[in-house]
Amino acid sequence: MEYLEQSFSVKFDYKVFFTTSLFKPDNFTLANFILSVPAKIRRKILFVVDEGVAIAHPDLKASIKEYFKVYQEIQLVEDILIIPGGEAAKNNPELFEKLIAAVDTYGIDRHSYIAAIGGGAVLDLVGYAAAVSHRGVKHIRIPTTVLSQNDSGVGVKNGINFKGKKNFTGTFSPPAAVFNDAEFLLSLTDRDYYAGISEAVKVALIKDEAFFEWLEAHASSLAERNSKQMNVLIKRCAALHLAHISSADPFEMGSSRPLDFGHWAAHKIEQLSHFSILHGEAVAMGIALDSTYSYLIGLITEEKLQRILNVLQVFFELTHPLIQIQDLNAPVLKGLAEFQEHLGGELTITLLSDIGKGQEVHQIDSDLLIAASNYVMEFTRQPQSLSL
Amino acid sequence: MEYLEQSFSVKFDYKVFFTTSLFKPDNFTLANFILSVPAKIRRKILFVVDEGVAIAHPDLKASIKEYFKVYQEIQLVEDILIIPGGEAAKNNPELFEKLIAAVDTYGIDRHSYIAAIGGGAVLDLVGYAAAVSHRGVKHIRIPTTVLSQNDSGVGVKNGINFKGKKNFTGTFSPPAAVFNDAEFLLSLTDRDYYAGISEAVKVALIKDEAFFEWLEAHASSLAERNSKQMNVLIKRCAALHLAHISSADPFEMGSSRPLDFGHWAAHKIEQLSHFSILHGEAVAMGIALDSTYSYLIGLITEEKLQRILNVLQVFFELTHPLIQIQDLNAPVLKGLAEFQEHLGGELTITLLSDIGKGQEVHQIDSDLLIAASNYVMEFTRQPQSLSL
Numbered sequence: 001m002e003y004l005e006q007s008f009s010v011k012f013d014y015k016v017f018f019t020t021s022l023f024k025p026d027n028f029t030l031a032n033f034i035l036s037v038p039a040k041i042r043r044k045i046l047f048v049v050d051e052g053v054a055i056a057h058p059d060l061k062a063s064i065k066e067y068f069k070v071y072q073e074i075q076l077v078e079d080i081l082i083i084p085g086g087e088a089a090k091n092n093p094e095l096f097e098k099l100i101a102a103v104d105t106y107g108i109d110r111h112s113y114i115a116a117i118g119g120g121a122v123l124d125l126v127g128y129a130a131a132v133s134h135r136g137v138k139h140i141r142i143p144t145t146v147l148s149q150n151d152s153g154v155g156v157k158n159g160i161n162f163k164g165k166k167n168f169t170g171t172f173s174p175p176a177a178v179f180n181d182a183e184f185l186l187s188l189t190d191r192d193y194y195a196g197i198s199e200a201v202k203v204a205l206i207k208d209e210a211f212f213e214w215l216e217a218h219a220s221s222l223a224e225r226n227s228k229q230m231n232v233l234i235k236r237c238a239a240l241h242l243a244h245i246s247s248a249d250p251f252e253m254g255s256s257r258p259l260d261f262g263h264w265a266a267h268k269i270e271q272l273s274h275f276s277i278l279h280g281e282a283v284a285m286g287i288a289l290d291s292t293y294s295y296l297i298g299l300i301t302e303e304k305l306q307r308i309l310n311v312l313q314v315f316f317e318l319t320h321p322l323i324q325i326q327d328l329n330a331p332v333l334k335g336l337a338e339f340q341e342h343l344g345g346e347l348t349i350t351l352l353s354d355i356g357k358g359q360e361v362h363q364i365d366s367d368l369l370i371a372a373s374n375y376v377m378e379f380t381r382q383p384q385s386l387s388l
Numbered sequence: 389m390e391y392l393e394q395s396f397s398v399k400f401d402y403k404v405f406f407t408t409s410l411f412k413p414d415n416f417t418l419a420n421f422i423l424s425v426p427a428k429i430r431r432k433i434l435f436v437v438d439e440g441v442a443i444a445h446p447d448l449k450a451s452i453k454e455y456f457k458v459y460q461e462i463q464l465v466e467d468i469l470i471i472p473g474g475e476a477a478k479n480n481p482e483l484f485e486k487l488i489a490a491v492d493t494y495g496i497d498r499h500s501y502i503a504a505i506g507g508g509a510v511l512d513l514v515g516y517a518a519a520v521s522h523r524g525v526k527h528i529r530i531p532t533t534v535l536s537q538n539d540s541g542v543g544v545k546n547g548i549n550f551k552g553k554k555n556f557t558g559t560f561s562p563p564a565a566v567f568n569d570a571e572f573l574l575s576l577t578d579r580d581y582y583a584g585i586s587e588a589v590k591v592a593l594i595k596d597e598a599f600f601e602w603l604e605a606h607a608s609s610l611a612e613r614n615s616k617q618m619n620v621l622i623k624r625c626a627a628l629h630l631a632h633i634s635s636a637d638p639f640e641m642g643s644s645r646p647l648d649f650g651h652w653a654a655h656k657i658e659q660l661s662h663f664s665i666l667h668g669e670a671v672a673m674g675i676a677l678d679s680t681y682s683y684l685i686g687l688i689t690e691e692k693l694q695r696i697l698n699v700l701q702v703f704f705e706l707t708h709p710l711i712q713i714q715d716l717n718a719p720v721l722k723g724l725a726e727f728q729e730h731l732g733g734e735l736t737i738t739l740l741s742d743i744g745k746g747q748e749v750h751q752i753d754s755d756l757l758i759a760a761s762n763y764v765m766e767f768t769r770q771p772q773s774l775s776l
């Protein structure tokens with residue numbers, strides 16, 4: 001058998017900046033980044049803004065324009081595009097087409113930037129459009145939600161939905177840079193603010209016991225939207241995500257996805273609720289279910305389980321008719337098969353073998369899931385634990 | 389300025405197999421490849437076939453089905469999809485949608501394969517659809533033209549056109565494997581057969597003097613479609629392409645694209661001719677023009693230039709009203725600006741400093757292009773050189 005063999009590695013790097021007032025003219029962070037390429041390379045940038053952000057920050061467009069007046073070497077595309085925020089961004093294929101057309105209209109080339117300002121959904125859409133335009137235009141992410149600042153916005157994935165199926169098309173493509181501006185978080189609703197906290201609980205549970213203890217200790221001030229503590233949470237959570245991505249299998253060529261702890265149920269609940277349950281809220285429910293399952297099969301103690309459920313309960317409802325598994329026909333159970341289908345290969349689910357330690361299993365017992373679901377329901381009926 | 393830094397490398401590897409009668413039941417090449425993954429991974433494969441190939445090989449569908457009856461461990465998707473071949477495949481966005489829908493309909497996951505059998509255009513389309521489905525389904529390429537076996541099919545790029553603009557959307561994504569079956573070439577028209585030879589001349593000129601001399605020596609037998617010599621050409625050309633991709637900048641993050649020698653004009657001519665001039669034919673014209681330009685600015689001798697033009701003339705018309713540059717308004721000149729636009733950064737054009745040696749320049753003198761165009765026209769009016 002005759003063959004030629006090809007083999008190469010591609011290196012990717014990017015920075016995640018933490019700043020405030022990104023577009024204050026004397027904040028050099030963004031401009032310095034763009035100007036760091038050699039002068040012969042064109043510096044051109046197109047902005048796409050989440051409508052929810054644009055409404056909450058009515059001066060944003062003007063600030064962006066003022067900012068780039070100071071940095072004349074950078075060519076700002078005059079039109080700033082506004083697109084619907086939330087899951088609608090990923091459910092409407094016309095928005096994707098619109099962005100591709102914009103790349104053409106505004107002459108965006110492989111060295112120009114498309115910057116997206118918004119929640120995880122808008123970043124996922126714009127990141128995908130940037131990734132496939134000219135086989136990859138440089139993409140800057142400016143996440144504006146807790147979830148996108150500590151998780152989705154710092155990672156390497158993008159995508160949109162297809163007939164309601166989450167992230168059916170997309171790519172792995174690292175951003176050119178990420179700019180986390182804490183001020184954007186001030187305008188979030190409580191629901192959107194809290195929603196991002198579940199990803200921090202998730203990554204703490206599978207990777208970092210000390211961070212989980214920090215979350216226990218600071219749950220009430222986080223619930224009161226203490227900005228200082230939220231900054232700590234975001235930085236720690238983002239760092240854990242970055243470290244995970246670079247340490248393992250950045251483009252997920254294998255079947256293992258520890259960061260998807262709690263997500264097999266979450267993805268299904270989101271879809272079953274027609275996205276009325278937020279991603280982060282669904283993840284909290286998924287974590288509660290899978291942590292309880294971990295306890296029921298003897299991986300963690302009941303005391304540790306209750307610490308987990310207690311922290312989650314500060315921010316979230318842990319149960320919902322859609323996640324209640326009374327029998328083998330419960331619709332959420334379909335999420336297991338779909339999770340396997342999406343990954344291919346054998347079923348691989350992350351559970352907990354301790355607080356701060358994930359463990360993969362390849363089999364899930366549906367009867368025990370029923371028991372886990374009942375446990376969570378029972379737990380949430382009790383008066384809240386006094387430990388917090 | 390506070391920031392976190394992310395950095396990682398992703399390794400890619402794949403084999404390019406050379407075989408004949410790929411679907412003869414006792415040819416293990418393809419089956420062995422698919423069965424080489426651990427048994428717990430699902431082995432499922434969907435075939436998409438170029439209509440031109442399906443028509444020229446009416447037994448192909450049946451052969452594929454027979455083949456997989458022998459290899460029961462592999463799950464063949466019963467429906468074999470046929471899509472229009474040639475540039476039409478890349479110009480019709482509905483075909484892309486159709487492929488994404490097929491991934492859904494047939495339950496293709498990230499460990500399943502989508503195999504494409506066809507010319508470069510069909511491979512580019514199917515490769516793109518595979519690359520973005522579930523953020524990357526495994527893609528097998530079975531190229532059926534000279535060009536796709538020696539160039540496009542062995543590389544890492546895919547894409548489709550947008551409003552006639554070549555490769556406007558696409559990705560860099562290496563195939564899982566490539567299977568070059570020499571038998572497919574027998575059914576090509578002479579035009580399609582010859583068209584692929586220009587990429588071999590191109591890569592010889594910028595990389596490998598000995599290969600160019602081999603092409604000179606075997607031009608007439610290649611013109612007579614000698615299969616043995618064609619196999620040598622394809623293997624050598626594919627190897628040079630693979631070596632180039634892995635040695636330099638596989639995902640073309642910089643502005644340099646030596647493999648695009650002759651292509652700034654070629655892409656424009658293709659488009660101006662509404663794709664009635666084939667890619668390979670346009671490349672031959674582009675090589676003639678840029679080699680002559682290299683001579684006019686003193687980079688290569690006239691003797692070497694004429695050797696180049698003589699080889700090309702065996703297979704191609706070297707001039708065409710669309711490429712004749714009489715003045716600065718000649719439409720093909722727009723190709724220079726568009727080439728720069730696509731790459732971004734400064735203009736970077738590969739010329740020749742010798743046979744077998746490319747050299748990048750960052751400026752092109754339009755008046756000298758007029759002279760180069762006139763030289764080629766004059767040359768093609770002469771009786772063919774006797775040296776061949």
Ligand SMILES: NC(=O)c1ccc[n+]([C@@H]2O[C@H](COP(=O)([O-])OP(=O)(O)OC[C@H]3O[C@@H](n4cnc5c(N)ncnc54)[C@H](O)[C@@H]3O)[C@@H](O)[C@H]2O)c1
Nearest residue numbers: 052056085086119120121144145147148152157184187188
């Ligand atoms: N790519 C990844 O790796 C990854 C990881 C996790 C989640 N995700 C995706 O992220 C999405 C969820 O993102 P999200 O939680 O950031 O929510 P979101 O993007 O759905 O936004 C929620 C709402 O908040 C609004 N909004 C955003 N920022 C605001 C601000 N600063 N002030 C006021 N309103 C604001 C939006 O307009 C929207 O209405 C889901 O689609 C999920 O699948 C992607």
Ligand SMILES: NC(=O)c1ccc[n+]([C@@H]2O[C@H](COP(=O)([O-])OP(=O)(O)OC[C@H]3O[C@@H](n4cnc5c(N)ncnc54)[C@H](O)[C@@H]3O)[C@@H](O)[C@H]2O)c1
Nearest residue numbers: 440444473474475507508509532533535540545572575576
């Ligand atoms: N991805 C890359 O890196 C890359 C590189 C170079 C070129 N390309 C692209 O490749 C395309 C050109 O590909 P091509 O030259 O292979 O031609 P093609 O794909 O356009 O096919 C030409 C014609 O031949 C037919 N055909 C294909 N195989 C046949 C066979 N064995 N027998 C009979 N008919 C057959 C097709 O149906 C079509 O009508 C262009 O779109 C070009 O942009 C891509």
Ligand SMILES: [Zn+2]
Nearest residue numbers: 199263279283
């Ligand atoms: Zn998540």
Ligand SMILES: [Zn+2]
Nearest residue numbers: 587651667671
């Ligand atoms: Zn080419």
